[in-house]
Amino acid sequence: MESSLPLTIDRAAGLPLHLQLAEQFRAAVLDGRLQAGHRLPSTRDLARDLSVSRSVTQAAYDQLHAEGWIEGRIGAGTFVTDVVPLQPAVRRHTPHLANPDAELLTLRPGIPYIAPAPDPGWRRAWREVSTQSPPRGYDDAAGLPALRAALADHVGRVRGIACGPENVLVTNGTVHGLRLLLTVTRQAGDRIAIEDPGYLNAVVAARDHRLEIVDVPVDEDGLQVDALTDDATAVYVTPSHQYPLGGRLPVARRNELIRWARRTGAQLIEDDYDSEFRYDVAPLPALAQLDLERVVHLGTLSKTLSPALRLGWLVASEETVDRLATFRANSGDWPGWPMQAALLAMLRDGYLDQAVRRGRRLYADRRTHTVAALSPYGQVIGQDAGLHVTLLLPDDADDLRIAAAARQAGVVVAPLSEYRRSVPGPPGLVIGYATPSTSDLHRALTILTEVLSRR
Ligand SMILES: Cc1ncc(COP(=O)(O)O)c(C=O)c1O
Incomplete structure (x- = not known):
């Protein structure tokens, strides 16, 4: 296969590197990208290609070997076996799918601002x-x-x-x-x-x-x-x-x-x-x-x-x-x-009192900015308290579609209709202003208001 397989290593994923590799090999066998009998690169070559230590590739191969996905043939190398091992009932952790929203700016309500460094x-x-x-x-x-x-x-x-x-x-x-x-x-x-x-x-x-x-x-x-x-x-x-x-x-x-x-x-x-x-x-x-x-x-x-x-x-x-x-x-x-x-x-x-006081100061400014940014697009309610406001939209607006368009543009917001059950009411967006950094909040609101003005 000699690196024809696109393997990736994510050092920030929190999953050991050899497990990341093993997982990607398994997925490639299961979806047919790697066929039985395929020869794998040596652990040394693979380690060089991926810029990881050889112990990582060796550990990945050992794991796959133990599970029956690959076999060594003396003097010839390592090959994919023709028996696909039984899949475990529980889906394995796939690092690159772990958090599909990781790159998005989130304005979903519910999570406070957490400073990167502990105080x-x-x-x-x-x-x-x-x-x-x-x-x-x-x-x-x-x-x-x-x-x-x-x-x-x-x-x-x-x-x-x-x-x-x-x-x-x-x-x-x-x-x-x-x-x-x-x-x-x-x-x-x-x-x-x-x-x-x-x-x-x-x-x-x-x-x-x-x-x-x-x-x-x-x-x-x-x-x-x-x-x-x-x-x-x-x-x-x-x-x-x-x-x-x-x-x-x-x-x-x-x-x-x-x-x-x-x-x-x-x-x-x-x-x-x-x-x-x-x-x-x-x-x-x-x-x-x-x-x-x-x-x-x-x-x-x-x-x-x-x-x-x-x-x-x-x-x-x-x-x-x-x-x-x-x-x-x-x-x-x-x-x-x-x-x-x-x-x-x-x-x-x-400490809790102090964190609340700090949060109040931070969120008060953010709330003011959020309300000002959203007001041209509908009625902003719920602004006296908490960590989010709700933007009520005209009756003909489709909040699910607007939330989907916002996500496409890089911002996650919650459509109000997600929270409704049987009592009818206007569409809207529930917008949390606490979670991002202040500069990300400003960026996210700029994107969101562009989406809203296109509605
Ligand atoms: C209405 C409401 N109550 C409570 C919570 C917090 O729940 P927990 O304390 O279980 O994290 C949330 C979190 O989003 C909430 O929206």
Whole structure:
């Protein structure tokens, strides 16, 4: 074959080089580019062609040999065998397909800006963790007691929720907390009201638990509480910044929602995902501040530090937290000690507060720029808070087509119709301004507005 096969090496792919080579050989045999009996270059020649060390090509050949794809013939070289080995059931990792969006600029909502270099507060927390031995036994299934206490202080201070450690459960984030809650407190067939348009992962969680989903309309202020029907046993709601339209549920509606839940006995699930970020507007009380018996509050680090941490918290009545912790004690499904210990250090040192303050300053400017850039193309809503805005487009616009055209031009945005279920409403684009660097955000908006003006 003597290098007729286009082999590539991607040193940034995070997959060992010999595995990358082996994977590409296998693919070439399976799709017929390499036929049985084909002679392969020597490991030395291949290494020279690809500018890798010979140990890499040797390891790739050893692997393929062990799997039966190739065979050595003494004095003649290495050849492709005529028996195609059984493919493993699980698709192998293909480095060049790992992230097809890697080259695109993303304005999808949901991910904060993460600076390329870690800052001192972050490093300090992890250094501290690294100097401690792990605990001897299994940790408390509700979370480290000291962390639960620190989180109770935190949500008391920043969200006004009066609670103690007994009301807090450490989670792997919002969706983890939501799924645990549904598993333990809901039964198949229960009706759950979910905002429409709304957060798809919440819908998927409800479907997986075989709950009956009631689509509740949303307006510019958030959930339309007067549209709730009394047969719902739970309501999933994003009061601080309705996802994705961005309304902030006014106090009167919050009170109305609490009154409704007290009357019907329904559970209110408050997803507080990006409440840390609001701009030039007064804070509104968390639902959980109004009634911790009726409300289960879900908080996350995904918007303030990183979704990759998989850390968050659930705040609820002591009885609910106990039930969830008992279930978890049997499942072993809670965040590991190093993550919890690091978060504890970050809370104690004020690192989380500092990251939020920094984020607010950064995002406030970006939001202003984003709103200014998009305003000529439709109504920009949801701009008082959070990390994204929504651009409402004229009724005859096709948001799926516009999102596809934007992607063609190099920018990923989320079409609003992706979030809609049965409640009709205008098309639009949900545009996150947090993820890219500021210069990439400007570039992406220039491209997007060109696409919009061509519509
Ligand atoms: C509405 C909403 N809630 C919660 C989250 C965060 O989920 P998690 O904490 O599981 O990362 C997101 C992330 O995009 C979201 O959009």
